[in-house]
Amino acid sequence: xxxxSERLLYAANGVGLGVADVELTGGERVERPFIxxxxxxxxxxxxxxRVLLLWxxxxxxxxxxxxxxxxxxxxxEEPAEAAARHVEEQTGWRPGPLVPLIRTRPAGDVAxxxxxxxxxxxxxxxxxxxxxxEGDEERGRAEWVPMLRVQGLIEEQxxxxxxxxxxxxxxxxxLLQARxxx
Numbered sequence: 001x002x003x004x005s006e007r008l009l010y011a012a013n014g015v016g017l018g019v020a021d022v023e024l025t026g027g028e029r030v031e032r033p034f035i036x037x038x039x040x041x042x043x044x045x046x047x048x049x050r051v052l053l054l055w056x057x058x059x060x061x062x063x064x065x066x067x068x069x070x071x072x073x074x075x076x077e078e079p080a081e082a083a084a085r086h087v088e089e090q091t092g093w094r095p096g097p098l099v100p101l102i103r104t105r106p107a108g109d110v111a112x113x114x115x116x117x118x119x120x121x122x123x124x125x126x127x128x129x130x131x132x133x134e135g136d137e138e139r140g141r142a143e144w145v146p147m148l149r150v151q152g153l154i155e156e157q158x159x160x161x162x163x164x165x166x167x168x169x170x171x172x173x174x175l176l177q178a179r180x181x182x
Contacts, residue, residue, distance in 0.1 A: 001025055006034070014038045014072065037113035041079040042070030042163070043087050044171045045095045045120045051147050051168065052091055052123060056140030066145065066153055067164045070115065079116040087120075091142035092129035096122030102170045106162035117167040119174075147172065 006020040016036035023029050045052040045068075053066040071086040073079050080098050087095045098118035105114055130142065145153070150168045153159045159168070 004029070033110060035107070035111040035113070037111060039073045039079065039114050039116065040070055040163075041073050041082040041086065041116045041118070042068045042167070043083045043095050043098060043118045043120055044068055044101060044167050045087060045091075045093065045123050046147065046171065047122050047144070049147055050144040051150065051171075052087070052093055052142060053145045053164075054090055054140040054142055063160065065157070065161065066159045067140075067161045068117065068167055069142075070117075070163060073116075080118055083116070083118045087123075088126060088130075090130055090140075092126050093123040093142070094126055095120035096124075101174075102167055104163055104166050106166075115163045117163065119171055147175075 001022060001024050004021045004023050006018050008016050008018045010017045014037065018034050018036065019031045020034055021029060022032050052069070054069060055064065056067055057064050069083075069087040069090040071082065071090070073082040077085075083098055084095055087093060095118075098120050101117045101119040103114060103116050105111070107113065150159070150172060154165055154169075159165055
């Protein structure tokens with residue numbers, strides 16, 4: 001299967017919607033929709049058995065759920081810088097040293113978005129809390145959630161974000177592997 005061409009149908013706010021002309025293995029050609037988005041970065045911030053999560057409302061799906069802090073990587077910005085910035089802006093906490101955790105493509109068959117997620121094992125509360133301004137309702141509220149609740153929150157559909165689920169489960173696996181090594 002190979003992409004022969006594509007055409008952009010719509011673009012706004014850094015996101016593009018298009019259609020690709022794809023040639024299948026047998027020679028048949030089909031049109032496949034796709035979404036182009038900027039790279040995003042976020043972090044799993046862990047301290048004292050708890051993880052820093054955001055309780056958010058998604059206006060598109062009209063659902064609420066827990067998510068890790070995550071947002072676009074700005075022009076000329078490194079993913080780790082963007083991840084730290086989003087943690088601070090969205091939660092009011094400055095993450096400790098960030099280490100790479102996972103790269104994921106949460107909608108790999110229809111979107112080219114890449115999410116780069118880091119881990120931090122400490123955080124410092126910023127004076128004044130999270131940045132206030134436009135989009136506060138969408139930003140949600142930050143809370144330290146017991147890590148042992150993560151699997152249950154996924155099962156209960158209180159965590160539905162593919163990136164958040166993958167990052168938290170990967171982080172949990174790393175914790176278990178580290179404990180088994182000791």
